[in-house]
Amino acid sequence: xxxxxxxxxxxxxxxxxxxxxxxxxxxxxxxxxxxxxxxxxxxxxxxxxxxxxxxxxxxxxxxxxxxxxxxxxxxxxxxxxxxxxxxxxxxxxxxxxxxxxxxxxxxxxxxxxxxxxxxxxxxxxxxxxxxxxxxxxxxxxxxxxxxxxxxxxxxxxxxxxxxxxxxxxxxxxxxxxxxxxxxxxxxxxxxxxxxxxxxxxxxxxxxxxxxxxxxxxxxxxxxxxxxxxxxxxxxxxxxxxxxxxxxxxxxxxxxxxxxxxxxxxxxxxxxxxxxxxxxxxxxxxxxxxxxxxxxxxxxxxxxxxxxxxxxxxxxxxxxxxxxxxxxxxxxxxxxxxxxxxxxxxxxxxxxxxxxxxxxxxxxxxxxxxxxxxxxxxxxxxxxxxxxxxxxxxxxxxxxxxxxxxxxxxxxxxxxxxxxxxxxxxxxxxxxxxxxxxxxxxxxxxxxxxxxxxxxxxxxxxxxxxxxxxxxxxxxxxxxxxxxxxxxxxxxxxxxxxxxxxxxxxxxxxxxxxxxxxxxxxxxxxxxxxxxxxxxxxxxxxxxxxxxxxxxxxxxxxxxxxxxxxxxxxxxxxxxxxxxxxxxxxxxxxxxxxxxxxxxxxxxxxxxxxxxxxxxxxxxxxxxxxxxxxxxxxxxxxxxxxxxxxxxxxxxxxxxxxxxxxxxxxxxxxxxxxxxxxxxxxxxxxxxxxxxxxxxxxxxxxxxxxxxxxxxxxxxxxxxxxxxxxxxxxxxxxxxxxxxxxxxxxxxxxxxxxxxxxxxxxxxxxxxxxxxxxxxxx
Ligand code: HEM
Ligand code: FES
Numbered sequence: 001x002x003x004x005x006x007x008x009x010x011x012x013x014x015x016x017x018x019x020x021x022x023x024x025x026x027x028x029x030x031x032x033x034x035x036x037x038x039x040x041x042x043x044x045x046x047x048x049x050x051x052x053x054x055x056x057x058x059x060x061x062x063x064x065x066x067x068x069x070x071x072x073x074x075x076x077x078x079x080x081x082x083x084x085x086x087x088x089x090x091x092x093x094x095x096x097x098x099x100x101x102x103x104x105x106x107x108x109x110x111x112x113x114x115x116x117x118x119x120x121x122x123x124x125x126x127x128x129x130x131x132x133x134x135x136x137x138x139x140x141x142x143x144x145x146x147x148x149x150x151x152x153x154x155x156x157x158x159x160x161x162x163x164x165x166x167x168x169x170x171x172x173x174x175x176x177x178x179x180x181x182x183x184x185x186x187x188x189x190x191x192x193x194x195x196x197x198x199x200x201x202x203x204x205x206x207x208x209x210x211x212x213x214x215x216x217x218x219x220x221x222x223x224x225x226x227x228x229x230x231x232x233x234x235x236x237x238x239x240x241x242x243x244x245x246x247x248x249x250x251x252x253x254x255x256x257x258x259x260x261x262x263x264x265x266x267x268x269x270x271x272x273x274x275x276x277x278x279x280x281x282x283x284x285x286x287x288x289x290x291x292x293x294x295x296x297x298x299x300x301x302x303x304x305x306x307x308x309x310x311x312x313x314x315x316x317x318x319x320x321x322x323x324x325x326x327x328x329x330x331x332x333x334x335x336x337x338x339x340x341x342x343x344x345x346x347x348x349x350x351x352x353x354x355x356x357x358x359x360x361x362x363x364x365x366x367x368x369x370x371x372x373x374x375x376x377x378x379x380x381x382x383x384x385x386x387x388x389x390x391x392x393x394x395x396x397x398x399x400x401x402x403x404x405x406x407x408x409x410x411x412x413x414x415x416x417x418x419x420x421x422x423x424x425x426x427x428x429x430x431x432x433x434x435x436x437x438x439x440x441x442x443x444x445x446x447x448x449x450x451x452x453x454x455x456x457x458x459x460x461x462x463x464x465x466x467x468x469x470x471x472x473x474x475x476x477x478x479x480x481x482x483x484x485x486x487x488x489x490x491x492x493x494x495x496x497x498x499x500x501x502x503x504x505x506x507x508x509x510x511x512x513x514x515x516x517x518x519x520x521x522x523x524x525x526x527x528x529x530x531x532x533x534x535x536x537x538x539x540x541x542x543x544x545x546x547x548x549x550x551x552x553x554x555x556x557x558x559x560x561x562x563x564x565x566x567x568x569x570x571x572x573x574x575x576x577x578x579x580x581x582x583x584x585x586x587x588x589x590x591x592x593x594x595x596x597x598x599x600x601x602x603x604x605x606x607x608x609x610x611x612x613x614x615x616x617x618x619x620x621x622x623x624x625x626x627x628x629x630x631x632x633x634x635x636x637x638x639x640x641x642x643x644x645x646x647x648x649x650x651x652x653x654x655x656x657x658x659x660x661x662x663x664x665x666x667x668x669x670x671x672x673x674x675x676x677x678x679x680x681x682x683x684x685x686x687x688x689x690x691x692x693x694x695x696x697x698x699x700x701x702x703x704x705x706x707x708x709x710x711x712x713x714x715x716x717x718x719x720x721x722x723x724x725x726x727x728x729x730x731x732x733x734x735x736x737x738x739x740x741x742x743x744x745x746x747x748x749x750x751x752x753x754x755x756x757x758x759x760x761x762x763x764x765x766x767x768x769x770x771x772x773x774x775x776x777x
């Protein structure tokens with residue numbers, strides 16, 4: 001680099017180009033030092049980018065020639081907009097090959113091109129929709145037996161050995177065999193394809209030396225050729241099972257969408273997409289769970305926790321740590337200008353450990369309520385099509401291990417090694433050991449007959465509840481009690497951040513309460529509950545029936561009311577019981593030395609919770625307004641002057657929130673933050689929508705869609721199950737055919753021409769223009 005810089009200067013240019021990003025701004029020392037092939041990144045990609053999430057969330061890496069995106073919101077935003085950020089480079093070689101290696105590829109006629117993952121719109125969505133049916137949970141159910149049988153046969157082979165490398169005995173092999181079956185590869189071709197598939201990863205995401213490049217090119221070239229031969233065989237008789245024959249059968253109806261080039265490229269890329277991802281994901285998950293022994297024992301004791309454990313492991317240690325996009329226009333990400341043509345490395349591993357999104361992100365918590373929000377499967381219209389298949393395999397493998405080898409442990413002091421590359425991550429070996437004498441099936445063979453279910457949807461959206469006991473109930477003010485909850489076995493509860501809430505689950509309903517204790521005290525959670533005389537029962541139950549020692553189920557914590565750490569000053573406004581999240585925020589602001597003020601309104605001293613604690617801890621930063629005494633908060637006066645960097649956090653009755661909304665109209669957008677208990681609250685504004693009916697022509701049912709509900713939600717409440725994923729109009733999963741009526745299309749999936757045809761709609765967001773629609777379901 002020094003030589004390049006010197007020659008640049010010798011050429012007359014005064015600046016050191018090796019240290020400037022393509023927009024001409026200097027590259028920081030940390031950014032210049034970032035090495036995506038180095039040991040720190042390979043061992044712990046999220047940890048290696050912690051500095052970036054904190055200081056420079058979007059940076060240019062001169063080493064890679066890519067912009068690196070590290071925060072959750074930014075990574076998701078890039079995934080979401082696949083037009084500005086095209087995926088066309090997703091499978092490009094990250095390290096360009098030497099001429100010699102390229103010649104080898106050429107000699108084999110290598111022509112890997114667009115598949116799905118690297119295809120632009122509108123071709124991508126047309127192809128994805130044409131080919132997605134075999135990936136639905138219903139269709140995948142056909143593969144469950146095969147997966148179980150394969151897993152069991154492999155475990156049978158080593159169950160009495162006492163010590164194995166799980167990767168070489170099983171974790172590599174099973175997902176590969178499943179992948180080949182899923183694709184429809186004939187048995188007799190499996191062995192050959194197996195041999196070649198590894199080379200593809202190094203070819204695409206690795207940094208092979210020039211000598212290695214020739215060998216890699218040789219293997220990739222053969223892989224390509226052989227994939228072509230297998231495809232030809234399938235073409236001769238495309239009646240067989242599998243996703244590739246399915247595509248071949250569809251080709252005559254849509255030759256422009258399912259092209260020959262697509263089929264050949266997918267034949268090869270599909271094996272990698274389905275195989276290595278799942279193999280590495282399972283290896284990472286087993287390692288993590290065995291390292292967190294307490295949680296391993298929990299899933300052994302209660303296998304219904306497995307789907308949630310899989311999701312948390314995918315968040316914590318996904319097999320794909322980074323993905324790629326290219327900017328198709330000048331744009332920005334997280335406020336950083338990004339020029340047209342910029343290549344982006346979007347690091348899911350870093351996003352999945354972003355403390356702005358996941359509390360205590362470096363702790364494994366199989367009951368983490370927000371784990372399903374991980375980005376390991378990508379997001380938006382390209383989100384992994386195979387995720388249900390991957391989940392099925394991972395769940396079945398964990399079911400088998402927890403049933404038959406609950407006593408296995410990691411071999412101590414083993415060193416984990418990784419294939420150096422930017423994107424795929426998992427140890428190359430995973431040594432475990434156990435005492436075969438203790439194998440449960442030796443004393444109780446009936447465990448082998450146990451039938452466990454696979455859960456492809458349920459637990460992935462929300463975590464599984466945890467059990468807590470009521471440790472104390474304290475009267476906090478008239479009609480308000482403070483409840484202290486703790487783990488029944490005295491275990492620590494997960495950390496949380498100010499603004500978080502939990503859901504308490506009662507028999508038939510759940511209620512949300514903000515946490516108001518000390519976030520650093522992991523021995524308990526505290527909530528405050530006001531008795532609502534006309535409430536829906538939750539508060540009455542808590543006040544009248546709840547007793548110390550009772551056991552409750554709780555979901556969370558989750559946080560949709562986060563303090564923005566970048567604010568210069570916070571104005572906290574609370575009305576009544578709305579003080580609960582605010583007190584935790586104010587405590588945090590005080591502890592971290594931030595500038596803030598608290599305005600707390602209520603009826604009278606007797607009815608206001610936490611007054612003493614607030615006065616003690618927050619002194620003159622606190623102003624209290626008691627309407628019974630005639631002191632009222634003048635919201636308009638308080639917020640008359642918008643101020644740079646000031647954020648208003650408010651929680652309280654709707655009247656107060658409306659007044660704040662009004663008073664901050666002339667403030668920068670987003671200056672007022674109010675509590676939401678669900679993340680999608682506010683996406684449908686019922687005041688701007690109208691209600692309508694959907695008639696279902698196949699079943700003859702009519703479903704009413706109220707102004708505050710999506711078609712998808714209304715169909716589901718009527719018992720009509722329509723699959724969905726993103727629920728934001730991005731992925732195309734919730735599509736249904738439309739027979740009659742004009743659709744108000746709001747998705748980003750359909751092309752203009754498709755919208756004009758009016759024969760389909762995305763139920764998660766699109767609505768009716770008029771009073772009714774008829775759907776062909
Ligand atoms: C796409 C991850 C397993 C098939 C993707 C993407 C990621 C991913 C990150 C790109 C998403 C985006 O651009 O937004 C994973 C992980 C897996 C896994 C972590 C295992 C744990 C599988 C399996 C299959 C599969 C088993 C089965 C064939 C696909 C396909 C796409 C894709 C076809 C392209 C979708 C499109 O662009 O529309 N996957 N994958 N994946 N994956 Fe997976
Ligand atoms: Fe993704 Fe509707 S478009 S669920």
